[in-house]
Amino acid sequence: MNAPGGIGAARYIGERMPRKEDGRLLTGRGTYVDDVVVPGMLHVAFARSPMARGRIVSIDTTMAKAMPGVHAVLTEADLARIPVTLLSFFMMPMEVETTLLARDRVAYVGDPVALIVATDRYLAEDAAGAVMVEYDEETPVVTIADARAAPPIHPDAASNVAATMGEDEPNPDLERALRGAAHVVERTLTHQRISQSPMETRGVVSAPQGDEELTLYITCQSPSVIARSVALSLGMPDLSIRVIAKDVGGSFGLKNTPWREELAVIAASLILQRPLKWIEDRLENLISANQAREQEMTLRIGFDAEGKLVASHCDYGINNGAYPQGADANVAVHAFLWAAYKMPAYGFLTRGWYTNTVGLAAYRGPWAMESYGREVLLDIAAREMGIDPIEIRRKNLVTRADQPCMTAFGMPLEDITPADCLEKLLRHFDVGAFRAEQAEARKAGRYLGLGFAVYIEPTGTAGSMPVMTGETVSVRIEPNGKVQAMLGTHSQGHGTATTMAQVIAEELGVRYEDVNVFEGDSSRGGYGPGAAGSRQGVIGGGAAVKAASLLRDKVKQVAAHVLNASPDAVTLERGTIRVAGAEEMTRSLREIAEIAYGEPARLPHGVGTGLEVTYRYDPPPVTFTSAAHAAIVEVDGDTGFVKIKRWISSEDCGVMINPAVVEGQIAGGLAQAIGTVLLEEFHYDERGNPTTATYKDYLLPTIFDVPDFEYVHANTPSQAAGGFRGVGEGGAIIGPPTLVNAIADALAPFGEIPLDLPLTPAKLLAVITGKPLSPQHHAAHPAAAAGDAAAPAPTPDDPGIAAVLAGVEPERIDPPTAAGAAVDGTWKLVMATPMGPQEMTARFATDGTTLMGALESPEGSQEFAGTAEGPNLRWEMKVTKPMPVTLKYDLTVTGDTLAGKCKMGMFGSAKVSGERA
Amino acid sequence: MSEHPIALTINGQAYTGRIEGRLTLADYLRVNAGYTGVHVGCEQGVCGACTVIVDGRAVRSCLMLAVQADGSEVRTVESLAAPDGTLHPVQQAMRDNFGLQCGFCTPGILMTMAVLHDRKEPAGEDEMIAAMSGHICRCTGYQGIRRAIRQLTGSAEPAQEGAH
Incomplete structure (x- = not known):
């Protein structure tokens, strides 16, 4: 047998191989951008706007320029010598004029106004403080509500609508369907602004070498995307740009695209012809690195009498800030809202809004609001209709038997498995036992809750958007028998050197230890978008499978010729070549490699020298990952604090390359979800001043906030080469509704919880005590408004529905009377x-x-x-x-x-x- | 600006110099001494990435001025592994348990763990996890860090796996 999985073959795919990245990272020998030192390098700091909106009356740099160690103080007028076009991740120019530094107006607190170059960062910051700017302050537009009412903040925009899609006017057919539904649930959900908060902030070292070469060290998600984007932005066709990013300290969407500061540093380095370094400090990161997620959604869902979906409408808005990385109405929210469910009719209006806040960027699962809205409203509907939350999902999920089919949005589905994930989850979790425990606990005044959520996620997309391309893998067996692989994949913690080496070692038939993976340099490896859209396992992994198997075929062809055997009788396992039935013919890979490179005369006719393969893999247009999660919480009735007691992930990411890496991705996304639901909130006051500009104010989850996660893996192979599915973003998408549903279940005896994230202890305590937090808070929840006969909100004096949901007999509670x-x-x-x-x-x-x-x-x-x-x-x-x-x-x-x-x-x-x- | 002479030991090596009073220990270690394993995550004393060991205690080097380390013995992550490359038990535990992803917060976490692990009476699981509340990791959800602590304190076998 010559199958790669034959006796003696090393299985690496599916194994928890130790990470190749860890040796250097555990010993302090990684190379992050701030570790890079280039001879002659100077340091950059920015002078930034202290107000959210204003006209620049004058900028006086005289004093700053005279300070010790200062080489230059540049304003937009100086940088304009090199025209730079800011581009979105999709390589499209901005919809509103976006300059590198503020020219005649500032549009958010932190808007860069001047760029200071000095011999060290301390001196540069000193000088930044000495740049004298006179402003004529204007009234800022801060929230989506402000933006709806205010004249445009940008002189070149007709309104504050940055982007819009969908139907402005109600669709009569859809409205009729909703009116005719036996049960309608409608809620408005709001999602706070999130700072991606990679532990390594943004940073760049820009090192021009004459007019023709530019080397950039930049913390990013793909060196080849940065190289392409910077080249387009600068419009200098003769400039050769090499981008290097050896180690990156997390990104989560933030570092997709070089933005104003990075491009300003690059332009300044070209103007000054000096290497420049700018490392964002945390204050800058929190106020002037683009952010994500500030959204609101009013979702209506109609059901028939059995709880089957009839129709749905969603009105959605997202705060784009002043200069988004591409004006965005986040239409993906609508594409995926009902993708996993049988939804006959769906309509939407979706809009992005300009405001005087820092711009919108990506964050892990940028469309995640769809799962939050859908899964939370499904639970509310189940509670109102007296249906078990699991049953309402079973009634409506797209099953294998339903496929192939099209989603309400028109996407073809062939192999999604959300229903399987849910059933597999339920086999690992005894719902009945929990309900009994919950009922006992409630008697004792303890509030336990169980939440479920189900979703699918598009991963590994390619071919439909210009930047979302295939991936190239180059694999070379060196004459010494060692394997070098050059990849366009890029780790910001993903461990792609590990997972790609596992795939290559297994497919090629060599030891994992003998595979070296090189990433993080646009000058080697092929063009690839790196980490974006949970794509590296699917497309990089697929390319690795293809390249390695082609190379294995060549090794066998050469070995068979050299050893005078049939290629079918030759095997390559653990770097050793054997011929079936002829033990004496056993050769090391090195012996064959030396011949392949050095002795052309011994090669088969027409076969070139060397053992090198480059393969560019274009996968199916999209590969879906499915999951169902369950969480159990206890909400402290005295404090409103949420303790997460258990969390089970049941996901189907296809063939797993390294389960520890898969689980690491899920866990990281879930931790961010926990931060989203309970802790994190980037906040502006009414004048647009950021009030959460340190990590003492912007609360990230600590080890005490995140439980031990449990995992159930479904492993349905995808149709991509290798059978892999993406898993990078899912936890951040399915996590929020899972946790919110658990909290809602815990507090069901008191009524409905608010749906404006984060669910702080104060908000939950307001539910428990029945004392509204504030008038605005009350208004944010239409369920609390009177007169919605179709959707009566559960009240504390109606424990029946909550008890039905909880699966226990209603406890008799006498209705309270006013004193x-x-x-x-x-x-x-x-x-x-x-x-x-x-x-x-x-x-x-x-x-x-x-x-x-x-x-x-x-x-x-x-x-x-x-x-x-x-x-x-x-x-x-x-x-x-x-x-x-x-x-x-x-x-x-x-x-x-x-x-x-x-x-x-x-x-x-x-x-x-x-x-x- | 003020210049101050300092003399200190970093990872067993003597260093002397004249530095500005406002220079942080983190910047001194990274820029002046070249120990780039010291990572500056927040400069606000919250994230813990810059933690080093000063005279046996875990210290946030972003909140300490270099002049305050005059006469001290400082250890950075570069000193943890043995000269022959053998990883320190806290490094090995983190490696065994996939305790890191991007690795940026990791050096600080290792230094706090090392102080607690290497002292005369090594810390138990609860104390070590309590100490980890002073470190922010944005990647891992602390899963591998907690497993590494359990391995170090003997409270559990290293790896817990999902069902397959």
Whole structure:
């Protein structure tokens, strides 16, 4: 047998091979862009706008230029000597004029105004502070709501609509279908702005060598994309550009495209003919690196009486900031919203909005809002209709039997497996046991919740968009028998040197240790988009399969000729060549390689020397990955904090090259999802000032926020070479709805949770206490508005629906009644503390079942909020003296007296009695 | 501007020089001494990527001035592995457990782990994980880091796999 999987063959695909990247990264020997030093290199800092919007009246660089160590202070007028066209990731020019530095106006806080070149970064920053700019400040447009109402922020734009697609007017057929649906659910969801926050910020070293050569060291997602983009931006056809990015400290979409600062540094280096380095600091990264995700979505879904989908409409908006990396209405949201579900009719209006905030860039799964909206509303619909959340998905998911078919958006589906992923997930998780545990916990005042989400994700797309190309792999067996592979894939942590070496070693028949992978240099390897759209495993892996198998064929052809054997009888395994039935013919790969390179006369007729293959692989247009996830949370009823107790991922990324790498990608995406749901929020005040400009304010998940994930792999081979599917972005897409659904389930007894991310403890506590956080918060949730007869929102006094969802008998709860005049007023209280009786004065004011009040004691006065259900008053308050403790009052009013207790944390309970003052 | 003489030991090698008072230890180690394994992630003392060992304690080198390290013994990630290349147990545990992806936060994590692992009474799992709350990793979701800690503290076998 000569199959690659024969006896003695090394199986590397599917194995948890140790990473080839780790040796240098664990010992501090990686080369990130800030580690690059070029002789004669100078350092750049930027002077930036302190306001969100204004006219530049004057810029005075005199003082800055006179400071020690300063070589140059350049403004847009200086840089304009080299005309530079900013390009989107799709190599398209910007829709509004976008200069490298601000010319006559600033459009966001952090907008670069001057570029300072000095002998070191400290001196450059000193001088940046000495650039005197006079502004005429204008009123900024900050939010999508602002943008809708305001005149255009850009003089060359007709409105603040950066991009739009879909139907402006209601579609009568769709509206009729929705009106005729047995059940309609409609909600508005908002998603906060996210900073991608790679641990390595942006940075570039631009080193011109005369007029004809430019070497760029830049932290990026693909050196060949950067080389192509910079060449187009500069428009200098005679300039040869080489881009090197050996190690990159994460990107997550941010470093797709060279942007204003990087191109300004490149232009300045060409003007000054000096190597320049700019390394973004974290403050710059948080205020002036492009960001992502600030979105709102109003989604309507109609169901028939059985819970089957009838029609849906989505009105979607995304904040593009001032200068997006391509004006974007994010139509992918609509392409994928119902892709995995049988949705007969769908319509949408989608718009991107210009504002005076930093521009929009990509972030892992840029269209992820579709899964958030769909999966969360499916759960709400299930709750309202009394259908199990698993059943509503089973009724509507596209199964294997349904395929091939077209999505509502017109995409062909052939091999998606979301339903299989869900069923496989359920085999690893006992829902019934959880529901029983949940019911017991609720009796004890603990709120556990279970959330599911299902999705599909387009990965490895190629051929439909100009930059999303195929991938080239060049593999060479050196005369010494070692294998060198040059790839256009590029790791920002993905471990592609590892996974590609596994594929090549297995397909070629050599030891993993003998394969060296070279990436990160546009001057070698083929053109490829690197990391973008979960494509490297699918397309790079496919190219590696093809190139290695062609090379193996040549080795066998040469060996068969040299050894006078049939090619079919020759095997190459672990770098050793054998001929079936002729052990004495065994040769090392090195012996055959030396002949292949050095002894042309011994090669078969017409076969060239050397053992080198370059193969460019163009995969199917898109390869889908499917997944179903489940999460269990506990929400603390006292604090609103969410503890994630369990999280199971059931994904189908086809043939896995390295399960540890696959799981690492899923886990990383899920951690970012947890940050999105619970912690992260890049925030601007109403003047467009960023208020979360440090990691003390912009909260990233720590080790305590992320649980141990569990994985179930489905492994349905794709139709791409090797059978691989992409897995880079999925966790960040399916994670948010999974977690939000679990929180919603946990708090179902209290009503519906808000859908404006992040779900901070304060927001959840407002649900638990029934006390609205703020008027805006209330308005953001149409479900809370009265008069929507088709979609009654669950209320605290209607536990039935929540209980049906939870799969348990409804617990009998008497409807609370308003306390009103029986409670309101001033009361004298006495608490029996271990230190003796303490007298206090309480003032109560009720509004329905909401209790507000204040408690005065010799130590001071403190306000509180709680509930007044009939005569029963409950509230909590935190005190710090004599020690920090949460006091939980539980009192009952009888006429003009009251009695009850106060629980004092670990200090036990104290009796409380009182009478009207 | 002020210049100050300093003398310190970095990874066993003596260094002397005259430096500005405002120079951070991180920049001194990276730029003046060439230990680029020290990674500056936030310059705000939050992310922990720049953590080095100063006189036996894990320290954020972005929050310490180089002049404050005068007379100190400083260790960076470059000193962890043995001269023959054998990885330090914390490096090996991170490697065994896929504890890193992009590797940018990794040197700081390793230095904190090394202090806790190498002291007279090595830290247990809880203490080590508590210490990791001072490090931000944006890539891994801390899965491999936690497994590495369990391996180091003997509280679990290294690798936990999914069902296949």
